[in-house]
Amino acid sequence: MSLFWIVIRQLAEIEAMATSKKVITREEWEKKLSDVKIRKEDMNKLVMNFLVTEGYVDVAEKFRMESGTEPDIDLATITDRMAVKKAVQCGNVEDAIEKVNDLNPEILDTNPQLFFHLQQQRLIELIRNGKVEEALEFAQDELAPRGEENQSFLEELERTVALLAFEDVSNCPVRDLLDISQRLKTASEVNAAILTSQSHEKDPKLPSLLKMLIWAQNQLDEKAVYPRINDLSTAMLEDPAV
């Protein structure tokens, strides 16, 4: 992204000048910022990339109409992907698996780790619903063979089955598996795998750009005092405390 390199170049210039911390006033800073030209199309692409990757299909459609930015992926596929993600988030794992397989049977056939995690999530849901016998049967039939193939799967399986040993799971050391965060983790893993299978990057570009911004500001802090962006949600320049 060009924005990033502009910041870096400025950093380098400042570094060359400063021996002690240089003070940059708001006027100087804003002037420098306004010298940087960023194409609106690039900004729009960045936004579209975020919407598509995160799966906001309606917003993406609206944004496409309003800004004329073409998404780099067929928006219909986002709906399918979101349906899978939502199914996992609701604990409806079997349904999610069938949907992934309809989308592209290769995903789970070539990604044993993801397949295991989905099956593990299915086991967790059975346990959550108190279906102990079914859970045991499922673990034995479906998960145990995977554990034989892979040592780390076996360890995870053992951890999961440990949930059954506790009547009151709030005492169970592996109770975090029952957290909603576990579903979200599995859901995001599926989401990423589908995106990759569609030749799409699995993470949106925007968060990594913001990370770069924070990194660049931290670097700059060592050398200069300048109006900083502290709150990323407002992106307000805050005057330096001189």
Next chain:
Amino acid sequence: MPSASYSATSQRPSDLLSRLASGDGEIKLKALREVKNQIIGNRTKKLSFLKLGAVPVVAKILADDVVTNKANDNNRNNLIIQSAAALGSFACGFDAGVRAVLDAGSLPHLIRLLSNPDDKVVDSAARTLRMIYQSKLAPEYNLSEQKNIEFLVSLLNSDNENVSGLGACIITRSCETIGEKKALCDAGVLSRLITLLNGSLSQRDSSLESLATIFNGNPDAISKFVGPEKTLSCVIELVKDRYPRTRLLACTCLIVIRNMSPCYLQDVGIATKLIHVLLELLDDPGQVGDEASFVFSSLISHKEDLQKLALENSAIDRFYNNLQKVPLHPKRLQGILLALGDMCSTLESCRSKFLSLQVLNLVIDALNHDTADVRTAACICLRSVFRSIKNLSAGRFMNETVVIPLIQLSQDSCTSVQVAALGAISNIVVDFTTRKTTFIQCGGVKQLVQLSTSMDSAVRSNALWALRNFIFLADDRCKEGVFSQLSASLLTRLICDPEPSVQEQALAFVRNLVDGCIDFIDYVFAEDGIILNAVGRQLQSALKAEIAIQGMYVLSNVASGSEVHKEAVMHQLLPQVDDWTQSYMIKFLRSDDSRLRIAAVWAIVNLTCPSYLGAYGRVVKLRNGSIVSQIKNMVNDSCLDVKLHVRTALRQFMTFGDCSI
């Protein structure tokens, strides 16, 4: 609330199978989907459905609907999509499944579906075909037929990613000979692959893979590819790509270019970058990490400068760190062991690093691995490390923890393990210390002698190789021990083995056997000289220079002995035919191979050593046989060693004062 439930009985494979045969399309479709969802990602299920004969049933549904679905109705298309997907899953990474799908005759139907108007049908068929063509069991795609090439080009040109990916996959799997590669280039495949390099993730990956295939052994294609456009820098860029698989494939492609064309990518910068990227890829937990070490090997194998560079970039440390992560996938372990073997194949500095890190113990552990490929790789790695003369001389390797497992592996049920274990033993027994007894006490010699009668020629040859090294510079007790176990008659049989590699090792064994003390020469005269006669016979019919060289050194070593020994050699040299120019001696002296000329001249030098009484008579015989004049012609031989020995021989001829010479 979600309704999580599981019941194995309601989904029993046999019930599903009977529903697949239902006349009701609805029931059939549901059963198909069910089968598909059960087998995807699940090897165990694939196997149990396979055993029940599900594949032919699914294949029949596909075939029936392909044939009857002229109207292209939706339900039928769904049946096609689901059955193709199920067949694809059976074939995914599962050879038994591929075979079943092929046996069921689905291939032509799937190919026909590629021209279906429904995109989803095409996707499904193309994916399944790709699964099939990724397997070694897929039928050879005949690239010598023009219509097949045209079809392949049409696949590559498709806008559908799955279809163009299939085209690339067929190239990667089926394009082997240089003729096929040239035909593909002539059909314009190269430029299409270059376009795909800028395509989507999967198109890029399959393009890189196909390019590497086409470039292998084909420098012309490389220069066309590198040509005027900036395609090479595009591949170099991809080495830094965010996707590990793409990085790996880009490295593979560049390494093929580097290995094939000495004019591209030779600078240290790019080599260092490749080494770094590949070593980093080792940390990838998946298939990419498994394959990275194999690609690394292809970069450094047989290249001393790159091995040095890799050592400087901590390659051995990185491999060592990865070896310590247990449990390792067998493929990954195999790759790391082979890479370490390549690293230690030439440079002592690499071997020192290897030994200082205590990697040796981990490799010895791998000798007991369940997977044959891993055991083989561990032996190959050890063979390289055992080349360290410094450590061999110190007797560092000849101990029971190393020797016993190797001797055991030499009887492994898998031949490749046996051969590799014998390779490692061959190097370890070149032990200059008195520790050879350790090997005998561990039953090593007995085992090697037994293996020299193996049905497999590679095992015979390597067993003899090990014995040959074992008796190298050994004392008489050692030689006597080996010879009595091997026996003159077996040795004779091995010299006349149908396999040239065995003949060569057997002759080399005799050469080492008679080398040294004059008493050793008597071994070849055992049982009325059957060994020496066999050597003579082999020399007469030797087709390979390597065999002739070893045979000549046997004669040369025997000729260094007493009068009797020398006369026996003369007897072997005397041609069976009257015409001396037809003799093998003349042939060898005129050989293009300087190693053979050296061996032949050596024998003459030993035969004509003037301090022996019979020397004069032998010179006369050799002169009558035109050998003396032949040697005179070699006085300015292009090989310095030959020249040196020729001059020694000529000087010896002169001592008999002879103007006639």
